[in-house]
Amino acid sequence: QKEVEQDPGPLSVPEGAIVSLNCTYSNSAFQYFMWYRQYSRKGPELLMYTYSSGNKEDGRFTAQVDKSSKYISLFIRDSQPSDSATYLCAMSEGSGGYNKLIFGAGTRLAVHP
Amino acid sequence: GAGVSQSPRYKVAKRGQDVALRCDPISGHVSLFWYQQALGQGPEFLTYFQNEAQLDKSGLPSDRFFAERPEGSVSTLKIQRTQQEDSAVYLCASSAPTTTDTQYFGPGTRLTVL
Numbered sequence: 001q002k003e004v005e006q007d008p009g010p011l012s013v014p015e016g017a018i019v020s021l022n023c024t025y026s027n028s029a030f031q032y033f034m035w036y037r038q039y040s041r042k043g044p045e046l047l048m049y050t051y052s053s054g055n056k057e058d059g060r061f062t063a064q065v066d067k068s069s070k071y072i073s074l075f076i077r078d079s080q081p082s083d084s085a086t087y088l089c090a091m092s093e094g095s096g097g098y099n100k101l102i103f104g105a106g107t108r109l110a111v112h113p
Numbered sequence: 114g115a116g117v118s119q120s121p122r123y124k125v126a127k128r129g130q131d132v133a134l135r136c137d138p139i140s141g142h143v144s145l146f147w148y149q150q151a152l153g154q155g156p157e158f159l160t161y162f163q164n165e166a167q168l169d170k171s172g173l174p175s176d177r178f179f180a181e182r183p184e185g186s187v188s189t190l191k192i193q194r195t196q197q198e199d200s201a202v203y204l205c206a207s208s209a210p211t212t213t214d215t216q217y218f219g220p221g222t223r224l225t226v227l
Contacts, residue, residue, distance in 0.1 A: 008153070036218075043117070043204055043218030044156065088155050098144055099208075099216065100169065103155030 003027050006089055006104025015113050019076040023089035023104045026070065030091040032099055033065050035074045038086045038106065047087075048074065079111045115139065117219035119205050125225045126195045134190045134222045138207030145188050146216060147180055148204040156204050162188060195226045 006023045013019055021035075032051055036044035048063040050056050050072075056063045062075040072091075076083055086106040092099040118137040126132050138145050143164050148156035149172075159178070161169040164185035173180070177196075182188040192199055202223050206216040 004155075006155070041220070041223075043206075043220050045218070046215050049215065090155075096168070098161055098163070098168070099214075100158050100161065101146075101148075101156070101216065103148075103157070105153070105155050 001026065002105075003102050004089060004091060004104045007107055008105050010108040010110060012110045012112065013079055015079060015081060015111055017079050017111070019079050019083070019109060019111075021074045021076075021087050021089075021107050021109070023072050024070055025072075025091055025102075027091070027093070027102075028067075028070070029093045029095075030102075031094050032092040033063070033072050034090040034092075034101070035061075035063055036088040036090055036103075038088055040085075044088055079109075081111050081113055084110050117205055117207055117217050119203075119219040119222050121222060122220065123223050123225075125227065127227055128197060129194050131191065131193045132195055132224065134192075134203050134224070136188045136190070136205030136207075136219060138186065138188070138205070139217055140186075142207035142209060142217075143185070144208045144214075144216075145182060146206040146208075147188070147190050148206065149174075150202040150204055150221070152201070159190070159203075192224075195224075197226050200224055200226045 035048045053067045064073045089104040090101040145162040147159040150156040158172040162182045202221040204221045208214040
């Protein structure tokens with residue numbers, strides 16, 4: 001079993017829909033939780049960064065972390081065709097003073113007009 | 114440019130050849146990471162440098178993989194005697210040294226081993 005599990009999708013939604021993406025994990029030492037967006041043939045781009053449990057909002061994006069359930073979510077409101085990409089969750093213990101990121105497999109999202 | 118750059122963007126190698134992949138991090142970033150991303154998968158950690166020191170190489174899959182960063186800036190990932198299972202995208206990321214700092218990823222090098 002992988003340390004981080006993520007449904008690969010694909011997920012197809014109409015423009016304007018609310019999208020919910022999530023990951024589960026098994027390592028209780030993870031403290032740093034991130035969501036990256038990756039367009040085809042590009043490197044991952046950081047969307048959201050959360051330390052420990054709680055919610056964080058940035059524009060149309062909301063990240064939630066529930067450490068008791070080992071479950072993290074990313075919500076996208078008013079989805080746009082430009083949101084079509086692969087979304088990767090990533091986590092780190094932060095030990096040793098650096099973030100060795102453990103990624104999920106990524107969820108492919110398609111937002112159609 | 115302001116971002117992480119990698120070269121070449123695409124590399125085709127015959128099985129058994131050696132390859133060298135280059136990463137130019139963001140200027141001033143002391144931390145540098147290499148990841149391997151297989152098709153349809155998330156990136157997997159390979160190795161970490163702080164300046165010129167390789168502090169973590171726990172993710173390197175075999176002794177055919179070797180990374181260096183001799184002057185604490187540009188890094189090279191070398192793969193000797195390439196195998197088909199080495200086919201993947203190799204991503205480089207750089208950041209400032211603290212755990213709260215964002216890792217900025219380059220576009221990756223797509224390696225295909227025939």
